[in-house]
Amino acid sequence: MASTPRWAGFFISLEGIDxxxxxxxxxxxxxxxxxxxxxxxxxxxxxxxxxxxxxxxxLQQHQVPVEPWTEALLFTAGRVQLLRERVLPALKTGAVVIxxxxxxxxxxxxxxxxxxxxxxxxxxxxxxxxxxxxxxxxLFELPRRVAESRQRSQQLPLDRFETAAxxxxxDVQAAFEALAVAEPERIVRVDASRSPSAxxxxxxxxxxxxxxxxxxxx
Numbered sequence: 001m002a003s004t005p006r007w008a009g010f011f012i013s014l015e016g017i018d019x020x021x022x023x024x025x026x027x028x029x030x031x032x033x034x035x036x037x038x039x040x041x042x043x044x045x046x047x048x049x050x051x052x053x054x055x056x057x058x059l060q061q062h063q064v065p066v067e068p069w070t071e072a073l074l075f076t077a078g079r080v081q082l083l084r085e086r087v088l089p090a091l092k093t094g095a096v097v098i099x100x101x102x103x104x105x106x107x108x109x110x111x112x113x114x115x116x117x118x119x120x121x122x123x124x125x126x127x128x129x130x131x132x133x134x135x136x137x138x139l140f141e142l143p144r145r146v147a148e149s150r151q152r153s154q155q156l157p158l159d160r161f162e163t164a165a166x167x168x169x170x171d172v173q174a175a176f177e178a179l180a181v182a183e184p185e186r187i188v189r190v191d192a193s194r195s196p197s198a199x200x201x202x203x204x205x206x207x208x209x210x211x212x213x214x215x216x217x218x
Contacts, residue, residue: 009091010214012207013102015176016140017169018162019147020192021199025140026098028200029207033096038211041090042098048085051078059159068114072121075106080128088132096211102134104179104187109161112175113168136210138203139180140192144169 012029014022030042046052054074058066079102090097103125111118125131144166151162180187188206190199 007088007091008094010096010136010211011087011091011099011134012097013099013104013134013137014140015101015104015108015137015187016142016190016192017144017147017172017176019150020140020142021150021196022100022140024196025138025190025199025203026100028196029203030098032200032204033207039090039093039095040098041086041095042100043082043086044100045075045078045082048078048081050081054078059161061160061163068110068116071114072106072110072116072124075110076103076124076128079103079106079125083129083132096207099134102137103129104137104139104176107179108172108175112178113164113172118175134186135214136207137183137187138206139176139187139189140199141173141176141189142192144173146193 014026016022026042030040033040046055055078058071058074082099087097087099106125107118107121110116111121151158180189190203192199194202
């Protein structure tokens with residue numbers, strides 16, 4: 001028997017390294033779903049006052065290095081606030097919520113990239129966020145060099161994560177891949193090297209199928 005959905009809405013997260021196209025594809029997906037008649041709420045990690053303050057601090061270059069656990073705890077604090085202020089209220093009204101990054105990023109960046117124990121990061125998320133995970137996650141996969149080239153072409157200032165050594169980003173990618181292997185039902189891998197239109201079409205088709213399945217389970 002199909003389980004009863006936890007809320008009326010549907011929660012989607014977009015993950016991957018910077019430069020993989022998450023923001024572009026999130027906006028495209030929100031547009032398609034809106035045109036199809038869905039109530040859509042698209043969110044970024046800094047879409048609360050607290051989240052904006054915390055993320056602004058964490059992305060800046062600092063003379064004194066920020067400790068990995070400080071990163072993990074502050075990113076999690078911002079996520080808790082985002083859930084309470086924006087995500088849960090939208091899901092309870094039946095909206096499709098599209099989040100640019102969620103807890104998988106903390107596991108990949110602070111776990112894979114910084115070397116913190118993944119089991120402890122999961123426990124932190126489960127305690128702080130009541131074990132709330134997205135219904136569907138898209139992992140945008142792109143070679144580091146291609147993502148880096150895309151970022152340079154935008155001619156925007158890079159934050160301290162974006163300017164980290166290649167080894168850090170490779171460890172982050174490996175952590176994302178491990179998450180996808182461990183949770184293939186929730187995490188759908190996306191070849192982000194394809195044309196934006198091809199990526200958008202593949203994502204939207206997957207979302208349509210999952211939403212139809214959700215309606216059938218309700």
